[in-house]
Amino acid sequence: MAKRRRRSIIATLFVLLAMAVVFGAFGWLAIAKLLSPFKPGSTAHILVTVPRGVTPREIGEILTQKKVVRSPSAFLLAMRLAGGGGEIRADRYDLSPGMSPRQIVVAIESGAASASNWVTIPEGFTARQVADRLGEKQLADPAAFLTAVRKQGDMLRYSDGFTPPDKNLEGYLFPDTYRFDVSTTVPAILNQMVGEFDTKVVKTHPKVKDWKKTIILASLIEREAEVDKDRPLIASVMFNRLKKGMPLDIDASIEYALPKHKPRLMFSDLKTPSPYNTYLHKGLPPTPICSPGLPSIEAVLHPAKTDYLYYVAGPGGAHIFSKTLAEQDQVIARLRGNTVQ
Numbered sequence: 001m002a003k004r005r006r007r008s009i010i011a012t013l014f015v016l017l018a019m020a021v022v023f024g025a026f027g028w029l030a031i032a033k034l035l036s037p038f039k040p041g042s043t044a045h046i047l048v049t050v051p052r053g054v055t056p057r058e059i060g061e062i063l064t065q066k067k068v069v070r071s072p073s074a075f076l077l078a079m080r081l082a083g084g085g086g087e088i089r090a091d092r093y094d095l096s097p098g099m100s101p102r103q104i105v106v107a108i109e110s111g112a113a114s115a116s117n118w119v120t121i122p123e124g125f126t127a128r129q130v131a132d133r134l135g136e137k138q139l140a141d142p143a144a145f146l147t148a149v150r151k152q153g154d155m156l157r158y159s160d161g162f163t164p165p166d167k168n169l170e171g172y173l174f175p176d177t178y179r180f181d182v183s184t185t186v187p188a189i190l191n192q193m194v195g196e197f198d199t200k201v202v203k204t205h206p207k208v209k210d211w212k213k214t215i216i217l218a219s220l221i222e223r224e225a226e227v228d229k230d231r232p233l234i235a236s237v238m239f240n241r242l243k244k245g246m247p248l249d250i251d252a253s254i255e256y257a258l259p260k261h262k263p264r265l266m267f268s269d270l271k272t273p274s275p276y277n278t279y280l281h282k283g284l285p286p287t288p289i290c291s292p293g294l295p296s297i298e299a300v301l302h303p304a305k306t307d308y309l310y311y312v313a314g315p316g317g318a319h320i321f322s323k324t325l326a327e328q329d330q331v332i333a334r335l336r337g338n339t340v341q
């Protein structure tokens with residue numbers, strides 16, 4: 001009886017030991033899974049903003065929502081294993097689902113994943129504004145960047161045969177969000193930005209041959225229009241005036257020629273001696289005056305068909321269009337609250 005009871009106890013212990021091993025193995029597998037990359041092998045970049053005052057668990061929840069880690073627990077466990085103190089600086093981070101939670105913890109605690117080297121170039125930025133923004137991010141010397149913009153356009157070549165039509169790259173620095181390492185050179189930055197123009201504009205419009213005229217006009221529209229529906233109409237006014245041999249009379253081109261931006265032009269500014277003064281000189285200015293976005297480029301390629309020759313900004317930013325100078329004068333008087341006899 002005693003021997004039988006001993007064998008029963010030993011068998012029970014073996015069962016319990018086997019169960020402990022099995023459960024332990026499952027536990028380690030679960031932990032290994034938790035600490036593995038969300039998408040192994042992925043090279044995607046995901047921007048994650050960590051606000052001020054959030055807890056480590058809240059950071060884990062943000063990372064989970066962005067699909068960078070599997071769960072908040074994965075991030076918290078990785079923090080404990082990495083010996084982190086839980087102090088993570090509020091910042092915007094460049095992370096990847098191909099990184100393990102421990103790699104993510106190390107990257108954000110060390111600052112290596114800081115996305116401060118991401119830079120957004122809005123539609124309508126001039127080359128000078130692009131240079132200033134790169135300077136603010138400490139990604140390029142503004143003066144050196146501007147010098148390269150003015151002189152290196154004809155040095156760029158792309159696989160589809162595109163090369164900028166001018167040495168001056170004003171207008172071809174495609175507005176977008178870019179990531180540049182601090183070691184990136186000015187020529188490499190220019191190559192990437194103009195490369196985006198080639199990819200998103202040139203390659204999608206293979207029938208267009210004269211990009212210089214198109215981008216000059218698009219840049220004028222970009223700085224004149226405030227609402228998208230006006231862009232094809234403003235394009236029609238420009239084409240109509242060019243066809244009739246009339247000066248374009250574009251305020252934005254004069255602003256470009258001035259040494260400093262003015263919120264409102266004075267009458268004396270209309271006499272500014274510059275080839276960009278489209279009040280004094282017929283035809284197009286010598287270069288684009290900014291980097292236009294796709295809506296302005298499409299407006300040039302597909303202008304509205306109208307008889308309009310004039311426009312003036314109305315309430316809310318939309319423009320009012322006229323066929324004759326008399327109509328334009330009436331519109332301006334109405335906007336000023338006057339009446340025309």
